Amino acid sequence: MFFWNKGKRNLPTARDLRKKITELGITVDTIYTDDWTSFVKTFKSDNHVTGKANTVGIEGNNCRLRHRIRRAFRKTCCFSKNLYNHLKSFELVFFYINFGHV
Numbered sequence: 001m002f003f004w005n006k007g008k009r010n011l012p013t014a015r016d017l018r019k020k021i022t023e024l025g026i027t028v029d030t031i032y033t034d035d036w037t038s039f040v041k042t043f044k045s046d047n048h049v050t051g052k053a054n055t056v057g058i059e060g061n062n063c064r065l066r067h068r069i070r071r072a073f074r075k076t077c078c079f080s081k082n083l084y085n086h087l088k089s090f091e092l093v094f095f096y097i098n099f100g101h102v
Contacts, residue, residue: 009036010038014041014043018043028047029047030048031046031047032054034050034052065093068093069090
């Protein structure tokens, strides 16, 4: 799962996303986006599915991740100040989100 939350939903931003995916060597089976013309044009050669039905789950995961990261930093008195422990905690959050645990 790859999250992209940068810029507007215009053609240059969609092309930046496509370029970033290629540079990172990420392979995808299906790309789910909203029905924006810029995404349709940029990803027309891929297995591209448009519509809210598929993006709602992705947006929910994004929101949940932001919420948990904010909570971790807000409650620093109860959270380790060691960077290693922060990173391990976030690894756990990613694990639970990616494998369907809430």
